[in-house]
Amino acid sequence: MSDFTTITSTDALAAFCEEAKTHPYVTIDTEFLRERTFYSKLCLIQMALPPASDPKSEGGTAVLVDPLADGISLDPLYDLFRHEDTVKVFHAARQDLEIFFHDAGIFPKPLFDTQIAAMVCGFGEQVGYETLVRKIAKSSLDKSSRFTDWSQRPLSKAQQSYAIADVTHLRAIYESLKAQIDQSGRAPWVAEEAAVLVDPETYITRPADAWQRVRTRTNSPRFMAIVRKLAEFREEYAQSRNVPRSRVFKDDALVELASTKPQDEAQLGKSRLLLREGRKPEIAQGILAAIKAGLEDPDPPRLPKERPNPPGNAALGELLRVLLKAKAESAGVAPKLIATTSELDAIAQGARDVPALQGWRAEVFGRDALRLAEGHIALSAAEGAIRVVELA
Structure with missing residues (x-):
């Protein structure tokens, strides 16, 4: 296990963060729990500074920060987040950033997501x-502590070893990937993707929009109006009490309630899918009020009916898939990073406002995708490769 220091006081955290400001980057990760809450409970923060340039040195400083320690404030960390001369390096940063956004309304800048x-x-x-550790850092990880209880104290040696490895190996990964990106000139691509991670809209869940995540088999306006009101009540209740949505009632119970439309507690008691938690008086009353509001909603949602996809559109969608695969292989980029299957189908059906046609994606794929859709180019296969053929 790499050497590290455990920080349990604001002064110690401030001292580390001041040192971090003198370095070009700092690697960061978190451990948290979310099984019993709506918002993630931050349990541990790991950070590491670049390895020392002296080959005889044991490496850069690494720390475990205990946010559960009595009296500790994370203000020094947030001050480091504002310090734009030090890059904050994460891997798969979305959940980490969500924690910091809901805790302090702040994002680390500049951000690099490996x-x-x-x-x-x-x-x-x-x-x-784990794949990057193996391929770039030429090491391996012990993942046995991944799903342990990070709120327990003291942390076991296995937990500490697992946690510190998440930021010490990240240094080599960052330096390798940054060098490749600088050489390829694709830094703007990475920045464009990272911009989504530091957009507050990425982390704001509005109760009025919660119904859009519920899958149903029918889209009748009145049924969907009840779904909308039930989902809104559940979201408001879960957020205000910091409990998981499923602890209020699950999606299958929500759909059942929208179908049966109970009018009182006796009828509500006949629900097959509503669990004991959802039968508590304050939740039961909220459910009945939401159903009533849905039944009386003067403007129920009217979802567009799905239209059969014309054969020509389906064929064009297949051609776009072939083009995407060829362009992704040529650029050395994961195809789904460029365009999703639904985006390809949307382009085939005439949509022009999809992400695959904007920014760096347009350069790699989007422009030729539009030319293909508009009949200006064709595709041919020669010597095992897909080629673009200009049409007169």
Whole structure:
């Protein structure tokens, strides 16, 4: 296990963060729990500074920060987040950033996400940290502590070893990927992807929009109005009490309630899928009020009916898939980072406002995708490769 220091006081955290400001980057990771809460409970923060340039040195400083320690404030860390001369390096940063955003409304800048960078460098889709440790850092990870209880104290040696490895190996991964990206000139691509991670809209869940995540088999306006009100009530209740949505009631119970439309507690008691938690008086009353509001909603959602996809569109969708694969292989980028299957189908059906046609994706794929859709180019196969053929 790499050498590290455990920080349990604000002064010690401030001293480390001041040192970090003198370095070009700092690697960061977190451990948290979310099984019993709506918002993640931050249990541990790991950070490491670059290895020392002296080959005889044992390496850079690494720390475990205990945010559960009595009296500790994370203000020094947030001050480091604002220090733009030091790059904050994460792997798959979304959940980490969500914690910091909800805790303090702040994002680390500048940010470098090695998962995004790895996809841009051709390591495949949603590449895992363990894969990068093996391929770049030439090491291995002991994942046995991954799903342990990070709120327990004291942490075991296995937990500490697992946690510190998440930032010490990350240094070599960052330096390797950054060098590749600088050489390829694709830094703007990575920055464009990272911009989504530091957009507050990525982490804001509005109760009024919660119904859009519920899968149903029918889209009748009145049924969907009840679904919308039930999902809104559940989201508001879960957020205000910091409990998981499933602790209020699960999606299958929500759909059942929207179908049966109970009008009182006696009828509600006949639900097959509503668990004991959902039968508590305050939740039961909220459910009945939401159903009533859905039944009386003057403007129920009217979802567009799915239209059969014309054969020509389906054929064009297949051609776009072939083009995407060829362009992704040529660029050395994971195909799903460029375009999703639904985006390809949307382009085939005439959509022009999809992400695959914007930014760096347009340069790699989007422009030729539009030319293909508009009949200006064709595709041919020669010597095992797909080629673009200009049409007169």
